[in-house]
Amino acid sequence: MKYFFAIWISLLIFSQNVFSQETITHKVERGETITEIAKKYQVTPYDIYKLNPDAKDKLKPRTVLLIPSKSGLKVVNTGVEITHKVLPKETLFGIEKKYNVSDADLKKVNPFLEKDGLQIGQVLVIPSKNAVKSAEKVIYHDVQPKETKYSIAKQYGITIAELEKKNPEIVSNLPIGYHLLIKGNPVKDKEIVSNNAFTNSPYKNYEIKPKETLYSLSKMTGMTQEELLALNPELKNGVEIGMNIKVPSNTAFSSVSDTKVYDDLTPKTNFSGRKKIALLLPFNISRVQGDTVNSVAARLKKDKFLNMTLDFYAGALMAIDSAKTMGLPIDVSIYDSEETKYGSNVASIVSANNLQTADAVIGPFYQNNAEATARLLAANNVPVISPLSKDAGNPIANLYQTVPSNDVLRAKMFDFMRAKRGNVVAVVDKKKTSVIQYLNQNQKDVRLVPLNANGTVSAEALKAMLLPNVMNYVVMETANTWMIKTTIAAMLSAMPAYQVQLVMLEPNDTLDSDEISFANLVKLKLMYPSVTRDNTSPEGLVFGNKFRKLNSIAPSDYATRGFDVTFDTMMRLMQNKSFEETVNAVATQQFENKFQYYKKEGEGYANEGVYILYYDSDLTVKVAN
Template identity: 25%
Template sequence: MKLRLLLLFLILVTVSSGSTFGMMSVKTITVTASQKPKFIELKVKRKQTVFSIARQYGITMEELYRHNPSAKKGIQVGQTLRIPVRGNEQPKEPTKPDIQETQGEHEQDQNKTKYFTYKIKPGDTLFDLEKKYDMPSDSLVAINPQLQKGVLPGSLIKIPGSRLPVIISEPEKEKEFIRYTVHSDESVYDIASRFEISINELKNANPELKYRELLKGEELLIPDKSLRKKIFDKSIQDSIWVLPGYKIKHRYQGLPEPCNTNSESKGKTYQVALLLPLFLDANDTINRMSLSNKELLADSAFMNIYKRGASLPKDTFRIRKEKIIDPRSENFMHFYEGVLMAVDSLRKQGKKFELFVFDTERDSMVIRSLIQQDIFREMDLILGPVFPEMQSEISAFSAKNRIPMVSPLSSSGNFEKKNPYYFKVNPDKEYLIRQTASWVADEFFDKNFIVFRIGDYRHLQEAELVNQCREKLFATGYYNKHREVLFHECNFETEGISGIKNILSQKLENVFIIPAVNEGQISVAVTNLNSLAEQTNVRLVGLSGFKGYRSIQPEYFHRTQLQYMTHYFIDYESVPVNRFIAAFKKQFATEPNEFSFQGFDLAYYFMNALHKYGKDMPRCISNFRMELNQLSLNFQRVSKTGGFMNYGLVQVAYEKDFSIKNKGLYGPNNLLPLKSPAEN
């Protein structure tokens, strides 16, 4: 066994600090002599939080942090804090929050109310609410005592207005929108149905609705669908709808304050470990071609050295002219080349990194040997390993030494549950199913929804997709207001295509899901839906694995208008993607593949975050956004003591004109505005 270490880059260039992420408001405060605060010292007691201490002493959390910078990382029992007290003001006794009663969720005035309401959705947890509103759970429960009995779907909770961002929306073209005033007893589903838009379109135009319910009298921007035009597309010999751009500029105020830029980054060179199964030994030998004695004797140049046949060596070989790569390492070579492109981009920005590349093969002994090396304990960031069975010891090492570790490709392993420094890039299937069901309820609540059953699926995870779609669609309340049955399940094996035809709608779009994982079954289902698409309006909702099924003709996905959620998508029509392809081809004389894009995006994102925040990266990364070529990254903690998973998803749609479109972000905490790489 041989451990290979390649020290590839030592970049010593002046640092160019990136711009501060997010929007910051500047306040000027004049303090008179009588207003200058005095301080008392407070020892933190059990169950006290920053929020409860600030409330007790009548100060803001920002004031407490300003005078106690270490509190930003958390407070401990027995820790001493400096508390500003002005004049003869005495600290207040801890009391329950002063709750302003409201007259119902639609009777509030947006400018005057102290609290907004949020309707609990299926799948919400208390930890989800903590993250969504940046509030500790004890504060949420104090305001909403009913949460002590659990987080019950459909119940309303109060959220302090101060926890919601203020978002000012300005259409680029006013004529593309209708300004609508909300009336009593209206829901988002009523409004979306009336104007023939999806919930997602409504919330994208009015992002504040991602945080709260409707308010009576508030004004909403509604994309005007009456402006759409039907044109004939010669490429598909069919008519398609063409819509306006519906572009809106959103100005965000009151978002969570971003972490301060790392002051040490200017003089620091960060050390990054890249762990990949490159199989370098195998690649050293795969291009060797053994030579026989006859071939050696026929080589005049060789025989000038070896005059006698008896002295011919037994291990002589020549190297292939057309070199090949061990197939086990080919994609990881592409990933590695993408990382090199990212490091080169960072170097040109003046940021300093040392990249250490380790060939892990697929051998746990290599990993065990690696973590014994002194140099490995000096790393600031670990990218890899890629296989979950190789991650256990590295994850334990990462947690013990507080070194952030990134799992770049696998959704399994679940080390994020125990290691607070672990980052899972590929979201697990459970999350994808939950978000797909939420998206279905937002997008297709007023459509004819059909479960295309082909085989017993009750033992599959896809059964949960069916259950959650059913639960979330009925939870919208839309079905209760309409007599027509809009949710169906049809067993294709027993009822055949005629059973499907009997529940089709001729006036509504027919939305299908196929709860199966067997490629043959899915292929049969999609083929039949493709035939139905010639007669009626069909849309297929799937999972990202569908596009990998080779037995299904790609045009079937376009005719059935396949849509799915995923964390990666490459738009080959975008300028940054084509710029990357050109640079990659110039550097490596080959086309990049998906692994090349992923290697670049991951390295570029995490190295920028490391340079920006230093050791505070795990604490700050939840608010770090960046536009990338392929990946949608939005890391959130999976629990209070756990690590991170990527919650960033985009909607991918196969269109009838044979294009594949990114329909935009979907998921929690997607309100933060994205910054392009040049702005970070």
């Protein structure tokens, strides 16, 4: 403790030299919280954490904290810059006018303004005119379709008058593709370098295509999302169609999953011969028949795995029946894979039934058994479709994972929020170490809302991290009921002043308890990523009615998945192309599942067909657009 206290004293002495009278100190008393201390000095918890980052972990008695003072203006010893502390009701325009600096210059030396916006208590560096003029860069912008003078001026923080002054040709018209001068002085013609002149550069230009996301660009380029953002800071505001970015010069622009067009595959008719599909499903008939304790009916009541298998089988039979009705030349064989988590009889099935000649194999259910099947059929490149496993699996060229992984679900959720240009903050239980690790490694720009000593969230701490005039997405990951209730209460209290929406990254059973108000979840439009959706379209109702008629029960998620996986596989085999070629070219959407395959690092394919769902005000769950 003495060593810890000595460090704080040293820091205090250093800070007094730099900040003069702009900070004061506070000695923490037992039982005090950051929120109480912030109220005492009329600052925000965020202000205190900025000067005392170690206080986020644990607030110890007798710790000396630095508290920002309320004075608005101070002179730094450099003699070149002054700083300004943002007071309530101040605006960027007012501050820029007060110091006679431009919006661009102020943001250049205070880059956090681009991401966080102007917040009470921020200390801004005010650049001198000499410093900014010498560093001013020339910036151009090519006019895109549907852009206006207003949208372009707003994007770069200038006025329409300033834009027209630098580009007098656009006073009466704004042609698409016009090369606008945004900032700086025009260069001579001989100094202009084409954007594509990367002869000696490790990078080249790439134009964003429809439906591409930060996640898909990361996979295509082989860069992490953080590396892409560092190379292309404009991506922090969202991925937009037509945006030009820099990518590694060795990037191969192949058919990436997010660039695929969703299509309803219709069967081609010019086929010679018939297609052959095999379903390997774990009925485990020998064990059911050998059960001397339970009758078949009793076992059906107990055995969840068998019920899941039979539901999937019932859905697959409906898909096979649909193919027959359409007159498709497909022969389907169904085998009992007799599998457990640790083994199966797929080797004997493959050998005895010559499955090397099959056009596709659906199953088995367990990941290790699906991989064993894929290896047995790899030499003949027979597609093996794993219908239910969520495991990442080993790289096998002919293995196709149909269930999106948890990392894909998370990435799709963050891509959606960034595409909406929202402010993303996270409330994460300290016990959720895997989520914290994921955010630190993959979503470094997402800020964590500081928690109280008892793990709850205060309205003041949350509001200090919200931004005006944008949607504030609050990602909440905890199973603690009280933490959920305080987070919801804090968000509801912020609604009069801010746009807020609650987000979950994975299922949370606690939200289904009676202690959590469903009405509040609706108010906050709870949003989350999902592998499936509820299909309430006329086609979906027809499917449900037909299933009930055949099976005297409503279709479960496994039954619908059995139909979707089987029907999608059959339609892909009816395209006069290989299964792999259709996977590389087309994404599909069946009744409740999407199939948007991408080639994994190494070998094999995985699915990233994900829905973003939310609770709507009419008390239904809808797909977010």
